[in-house]
Amino acid sequence: MSRLRFGVFMAPFHPAGENPTLALQRDLQLMEHLDACGYDEAWIGEHHSAGSEIISSPEIFIAAAAERTRNIRFGTGVTSLSYHNPLWVADRMVLLDHLTHGRIMLGVGPGSLPTDSAMIGLNPTDTRELLAENLDIVLRLLAGESVTATTRTHTLIDARLQLRPYSEPLFDITVAAVASPTGPRLAGQHGLGLLSIGATLSPDGFDALAHHWNVMEERAATHGTTVAREDWRLVGLMHVAETREQAYRDVEHGIEQWFRYFQKVAAFPQMAVAGGDVKEMIEFINEAGIGSIGTAEDARKQVQRLHDQSGGFGAMLLLSHEWANPEATKRSYELIAQHVMPQFQGSVRTHAQSTLEAKERATSTREGHAQSQMDAVATMTQRYADEVAATG
16 A cells, blocks of 8 residues: 555534634644644635534635644645636635645535525536536636636636746645535546545445546546546544543534534535434444544554545545544544554654564563673672772
8 A cells, every 4th residue: 555645624513603713713723733743634625604614715724724834735625616716716726825835735626515505596506517617717727728718607708827836736636526426527537636525424425435436537538637546535534532432432522513413404415424312423433334433443444444445545534523622632633643644654654663673672682681781780880899999
């Protein structure tokens, strides 16, 4: 297995009714924590309704987060491309590319909440059709073309970017996939990355991972493009603690409000979740195979299952949630960085293995070295005694 990248996919999910200012500050602090732990990527969502997913502009959030971090890369996860003038989407991403010195990625999708698109007079079919049109325009603009085009929402006349991207080659561009074939089809057509969200968040979706890749490859072959598994990102659910019992206690803090959001608030049936009480919710995550609430070893096995089911992918993104309190949440990310990531990360795995080998070498020779230490103490003690005797 090649080096697997790890990151987060943050909608975010905050309980409606709590202080949104503090919640957003908590999100920014989490970005700093992930950067310190060595995570590779963070993808930030765009939503405008329903009260829980409260970041309306991933670009603005990323600009703030980038100033607080050093290495982690940020993606729009996703820019709801159907809502926007494609010229301004491309223009903002190029600006962000310069501001972050190339630490950005563009994720696009049709928009997940129908309550968002309804406010601008679009239905879910409209947004999926517009996604294809607008993505083509964005790619042409980023390639340096001048674009004249008319969509059902915007007209462009000799439109072009005044800044070229900072990144050479161009920053990563990926298309979101939930349930429909729209995402894999567009990603394959244009030779882009794929961001599988719903495919790991329901039992049926888990079984559809290989199908996603098959659609990608079929479209790529048809259009003469190239797709790579290293550009495929999977989003999954995890919470880790030192013991399973502790992990179960941790998620009692907030898992119910997260479930109720998808059961009763968000009109997003692709994210349907089952569970009447906390026990049933935990069982749904673990027994349906869509996530892992438990130990680092449980999380490692879940990543391996996803790898085997899909045939291989490039990045494991943990869906950011607030099932546990902030301290336990940060600890979960630390445990994953300490004990799960090294198992899938090439040189990091080698580095971790070398410490085990050093431990084994020291263990196997400990008895002899310990005796030599005692002999040295005895020798120096005797020398001192001899010196005292010689000086009378």
